[in-house]
Amino acid sequence: MPRESQDDDELIGCYERKIDPKGRVSIPSVLKNGDQRFIVSIKGDHLEVIPHSKWHELAKERLSQSDSSSPGVIRKWLGQSFASNTDPQGRIRLTEDCLKIIRSNGDHVIFIGLNDKIEIWSPKKWKKILAANS
Numbered sequence: 001m002p003r004e005s006q007d008d009d010e011l012i013g014c015y016e017r018k019i020d021p022k023g024r025v026s027i028p029s030v031l032k033n034g035d036q037r038f039i040v041s042i043k044g045d046h047l048e049v050i051p052h053s054k055w056h057e058l059a060k061e062r063l064s065q066s067d068s069s070s071p072g073v074i075r076k077w078l079g080q081s082f083a084s085n086t087d088p089q090g091r092i093r094l095t096e097d098c099l100k101i102i103r104s105n106g107d108h109v110i111f112i113g114l115n116d117k118i119e120i121w122s123p124k125k126w127k128k129i130l131a132a133n134s
Contacts, residue, residue, distance in 0.1 A: 011051075011113035016123070019107040023099055024091040025120070031113050038092060038118075041081040045125055047098055049118040052083070058116065 015028040027038070027049070037052035050058055063074065084092040094102075102109050104122035112119045112126075121129070 010115050011118055012115065013113045015111040015113075016108055017111060019094070019099065019103065019109060020091070022093070023096070024087070024093050025109060026089060026091045027086065027118070028111055029090065031111060031118050032086070032090065036086045038084050038086070039081055040084055040092065040094065040098065041077060042098060042101060043119070045101065045121075047094075047102055047120040049092075049120060050116075051118075054116050 011031050011033060013028070013030060015031070017025050017028065019025045033051065035051035035053055039050045039052060039055045041048045041050070062077070080097070082095065084094075086092055102120050102122045104124035106123075108123055110121045110123055110126040112121065
C-alpha cells in the first residue's frame with residue numbers, strides 16, 4: 001500500500017480501513033488533501049466520495065453530460081448523496097444504505113483515489129475487479 005503522504009493534490013492510491021461499530025470510517029489523510037467536508041454517493045456496488053471543494057465542478061460536469069430525457073438518473077444520483085463532515089479523528093459517518101453496499105464479510109473497506117474523487121469498495125468486490133482486469 002502507498003505511503004500516507006504525497007506532494008501534490010491528486011487523490012491517488014489504494015488504502016484499507018476499518019469501519020467502527022458506529023458506522024464511521026477514517027478517510028486516509030493523503031486522500032483528504034486538507035478537505036474536511038465530503039459528498040458521499042451510492043454508485044451501484046461501491047460508494048463515491050467527492051471532496052466538497054470539487055463537488056460543484058463535478059456535479060456541473062455530470063449534469064451537462066447527462067441525457068435530459070432521463071432525469072431519473074440524476075434524481076437517483078443526487079437523491080442518494082449526502083454531505084458528511086469529518087470528525088476530529090478524520091472519520092465520516094456512513095448511512096445504513098452505504099454500509100450495506102460496502103460491507104461484505106467484515107468491517108474492512110478499500111479506499112481508491114481516482115485523481116479528483118475517492119471510491120470505497122468492499123475488499124471482496126475490489127479483489128474481483130483486480131482479478132477481472134489482470
